[in-house]
Amino acid sequence: MRSTFLPFALPDLDETELQEVREVLASGWLTTGPKTRQLEEDFRRLVGAGHAVAVNSCTAAMHLALEAVGLRQGDIVLTTPYTFAATAEVVRYFDALPVLVDVEPETLNLDPERLRERVAALVLHGKEKRLKAVMPVHLAGHACQMEAIARVALEHNLAIIEDAAHAFPASFRGRMIGLPPPPFAASPGPPPSLVCFSFYATKTITTGEGGMILTEDEALAERCRLMSLHGISRDAWKRYTQEGSFYYEIIAPGYKYNLPDLAAAVGLAQLRKAHAMRRRREEIARRYTAAFAGEPALETPRVNPEVEHAWHLYLLRLRLEALRLDRTQFFDELKRRQIGASVHFIPLHLHPYYRGLFHYRAEDFPVAYREYLRVISLPLYSKMTDQDVEDVIAAVLEIVEGHRA
Numbered sequence: 339m340r341s342t343f344l345p346f347a348l349p350d351l352d353e354t355e356l357q358e359v360r361e362v363l364a365s366g367w368l369t370t371g372p373k374t375r376q377l378e379e380d381f382r383r384l385v386g387a388g389h390a391v392a393v394n395s396c397t398a399a400m401h402l403a404l405e406a407v408g409l410r411q412g413d414i415v416l417t418t419p420y421t422f423a424a425t426a427e428v429v430r431y432f433d434a435l436p437v438l439v440d441v442e443p444e445t446l447n448l449d450p451e452r453l454r455e456r457v458a459a460l461v462l463h464g465k466e467k468r469l470k471a472v473m474p475v476h477l478a479g480h481a482c483q484m485e486a487i488a489r490v491a492l493e494h495n496l497a498i499i500e501d502a503a504h505a506f507p508a509s510f511r512g513r514m515i516g517l518p519p520p521p522f523a524a525s526p527g528p529p530p531s532l533v534c535f536s537f538y539a540t541k542t543i544t545t546g547e548g549g550m551i552l553t554e555d556e557a558l559a560e561r562c563r564l565m566s567l568h569g570i571s572r573d574a575w576k577r578y579t580q581e582g583s584f585y586y587e588i589i590a591p592g593y594k595y596n597l598p599d600l601a602a603a604v605g606l607a608q609l610r611k612a613h614a615m616r617r618r619r620e621e622i623a624r625r626y627t628a629a630f631a632g633e634p635a636l637e638t639p640r641v642n643p644e645v646e647h648a649w650h651l652y653l654l655r656l657r658l659e660a661l662r663l664d665r666t667q668f669f670d671e672l673k674r675r676q677i678g679a680s681v682h683f684i685p686l687h688l689h690p691y692y693r694g695l696f697h698y699r700a701e702d703f704p705v706a707y708r709e710y711l712r713v714i715s716l717p718l719y720s721k722m723t724d725q726d727v728e729d730v731i732a733a734v735l736e737i738v739e740g741h742r743a
């Protein structure tokens with residue numbers, strides 16, 4: 339057994355981040371400035387997107403995206419129960435309604451067929467005018483079926499706001515997450531489309547806290563930028579520079595969501611390593627899958643061959659009928675063996691706030707509920723050594739061996 343605890347997640351930092359941060363500290367310009375603009379430009383180019391707005395979290399990014407598409411009180415936003423708190427809370431900021439749609443069993447991503455059914459039912463109940471947006475989540479970094487989702491969105495003029503917190507760098511049929519789905523790209527005057535990324539400490543690239551909005555629509559990007567810094571007009575961040583002016587105008591009551599240069603500097607170094615870090619995570623994921631594939635009590639993540647997976651998370655599923663312990667006990671057994679694990683996610687409809695608001699029962703989203711009970715996230719980050727990976731594999735197999743039904 340290991341002598342030290344293996345954390346569930348660790349950032350991959352080295353001299354390059356330190357160098358970038360030193361430059362910022364030496365420059366005396368700590369808040370939003372040239373490093374943040376550079377990060378926007380580099381990120382935008384890497385994905386091939388039209389416009390980028392850096393913000394201080396993915397939560398902020400999704401809030402601004404919903405504001406930019408004009409979400410109003412009582413509007414409906416369709417999303418998945420299988421996500422983090424942020425995806426639905428931003429809908430509630432507007433007193434709008436997150437309507438949950440169950441997930442596909444294989445990927446745990448929003449199920450386009452269930453989406454189509456749910457939208458049809460809402461239309462039948464006279465709610466068509468309230469339908470505003472759909473927010474798919476690329477869970478673990480595996481792309482959603484965006485073509486099918488986009489077709490439903492096009493039929494009903496729904497904005498698409500992608501929660502891509504896990505999905506950088508990732509692609510579907512060679513097209514990176516961050517670009518509008520093909521049916522939107524091909525359609526004249528499609529509904530609004532924005533993609534939101536997270537640079538939170540545990541994510542695939544990090545700035546400590548941070549996020550990014552990508553869109554092809556310049557007006558949407560400008561609205562997000564305006565609202566990310568107090569609703570102040572014209573490059574508000576420049577007002578303390580030599581080229582700036584004291585004069586500004588408040589156009590709308592905006593927010594304080596700007597990404598500081600101190601954080602963006604870390605992101606610049608991370609961005610340069612993004613593909614190398616992804617390759618290392620993929621290698622680790624392959625080793626896990628090779629080690630677990632023959633074990634009947636375990637189910638390894640399935641990857642659609644058209645997908646280039648970001649591998650933010652490795653979601654191992656337990657066949658509980660083959661084991662004498664449940665997922666929570668499995669988690670505890672890993673911890674006892676010095677392995678940090680986690681669970682992604684406790685579906686939204688099981689949480690007191692949403693249960694209270696919508697009177698949900700666990701079985702309302704049967705796939706999300708059933709899969710949640712047997713899923714466990716193993717450590718997956720580029721800083722892991724080969725020995726770390728072997729230790730995780732040994733611990734998992736030992737627990738299975740000791741607890742067969």
Ligand SMILES: *Cc1c(COP(=O)(O)O)cnc(C)c1O
Pocket residue numbers: 394395396397398421422424425475501503504535536537538548549
């Ligand atoms: C981490 C996460 C977010 C929120 O990201 P922040 O940058 O911390 O705001 C949103 N959605 C999902 C699915 C996440 O995992």
